[in-house]
C-alpha cells in the first residue's frame with residue numbers, strides 16, 4: 001500500500017470531530033462526511049474537504065475511519081447501496097470502524113471488505129471526549145493484522161495505547177469487556193458520592209483522598225469533578241452507554257454468561273434515560289439520587 005496521506009472521516013460528533021481535527025493538525029488531508037453537515041464547518045474552514053456521501057469519501061481517501069453512533073448507523077454508512085462506503089471504495093484501501101458496535105457487524109463488514117480486497121479493522125476506543133481531544137485514547141483492535149501494522153503510526157498520533165487482539169470482532173469484544181468495567185466504576189462512583197454527601201463530608205476532599213487509595217478509578221478522577229461543578233454535559237452520552245450495555249449483555253448471553261452487576265447498571269441507566277437524561281453525559285447517573 002502507498003503511504004497514507006488522505007484520511008476519510010465519517011461521523012463528526014464528540015469523538016470523531018476531535019480526532020479528525022487532531023489528524024488534520026498533523027498534516028493529513030481530511031475528507032469528511034457527517035449526517036448533520038454543519039458539524040464539519042470549522043474543519044472545512046481549516047482545510048478539510050466535505051463530500052456528500054460516505055461512498056465519495058471512500059473513493060477520495062487512502063484510509064477511511066468511521067465513528068458514528070449506533071450499529072444501525074454503521075450498517076447504513078457501509079452498506080447503503082447508493083451512498084455507502086462499499087459503493088465507492090476500491091481494492092487495497094483500509095477501513096476502520098471506531099464506533100462502539102457489535103462483533104457480529106464487525107465480521108459482516110470484514111466479509112464484504114474481503115470480497116472487495118479491502119482491509120478492515122474494528123477499533124473501538126476508550127478514554128472519552130478528553131482522550132479524543134488530548135490524544136490519550138486507548139484503541140482495541142480486531143481484523144486484518146496487516147492493516148493494524150499499516151496504521152500503527154496514525155493510532156500513535158491519537159492514542160496512548162493501541163493493541164491488536166485477533167480476527168474481526170475482537171476489538172468490539174474487548175470494548176465490551178471495557179464497558180462491563182465502566183458499568184462498575186460509574187455505579188461505584190455515584191454511590192460513594194451519594195454516601196459521602198449524606199454523611200456530610202467535604203466532597204472535593206473525599207474525591208482527592210480516595211483517588212490516592214484503592215477506590216481510585218478513571219470514572220472518579222474524570223467525572224467526580226464534573227459532578228461537583230454540576231456539569232452533566234457529554235462526555236459520553238447516556239444513550240450510548242445503554243446501547244453498549246445491551247450489546248455487552250447480548251454477547252454475554254450468547255456465551256451463556258450471567259452478569260448481574262452489569263444488568264443492574266443497565267437498569268439504572270435505562271431509568272435515567274426514561275427520566276429524560278438520554279442526551280446527558282453518563283455522570284448524570286447521580287441524578288437518580290440528587291434530583
Ligand code: NAP
Nearest residue numbers: 011012013014015035036068069073100128129235236240
Ligand atoms: P456523537 O457525538 O453522537 O457522534 C456521532 C456522530 O455520527 C454524529 O455527529 C452523527 O451525526 C454521526 N452519524 C450518525 N449516523 C450517521 C450516518 N448514518 N451518517 C453520517 N453520520 C452519522 O457520539 P460520540 O460521543 O462521538 O460517539 C461516537 C461513537 O463512539 C459511539 O458509538 C460511542 O458509543 C463511541 N464512544 C464514545 C465515547 C465518548 O466518550 N463520547 C467514548 C468511546 C466510544 P449527527 O451530528 O447528525 O447526530
